[in-house]
Amino acid sequence: MTTFDYEPSAADLAAIEQEWPLIAADLDLLDAEIAMLYAAADGGPTALDWRRLRRAEARVTRAAAEVTARPAHVCHGHLLAEVGMTGCGYGCKILRCQTCGAEQVSHRAVYGCPAGKNAARVA
Known part of the structure; x- marks a missing residue:
């Protein structure tokens, strides 16, 4: 068992x-x-x-x-904690909400990350 x-x-x-x-x-x-x-x-x-x-x-x-x-839990920046790196080679981070445990990836264009640049163009 x-x-x-x-x-x-x-x-x-x-x-x-x-x-x-x-x-x-x-x-x-x-x-x-x-x-x-x-x-x-x-x-x-x-x-x-x-x-x-x-x-x-x-x-x-x-x-x-x-x-x-009722809207689902929305993670705000002040609730996120860095839990790791993405491995993309540009220093981008994996963040976890301290309230709900949901994770998100933060690819940053300022670091030169292509994924972050593409996300900035779409937004």
Whole structure:
């Protein structure tokens, strides 16, 4: 049997936090659906059980709309830390966001890097 000995990354935790309102709403809906199953065994759901289910469904819909409308984490320059060199030969750097763990490459035209010059032309 294989065991996994690793923790979630910062990016994993950020994604969970971003989606937590939807996760919580889904758990409330699951609770309401379970209550409906138990109520069916006890003579049927009441008006209050149906209302609880409808409200939980509405919360899931609202939470899903809010989560999808929210922009993903944006890495700002002050959150980036240098973690290595690109190997392009021009001293360009690999940067990692200290908040979410996402990495990006910074090819700099000022160092004479062709990739940085091309990126500057496109932008």
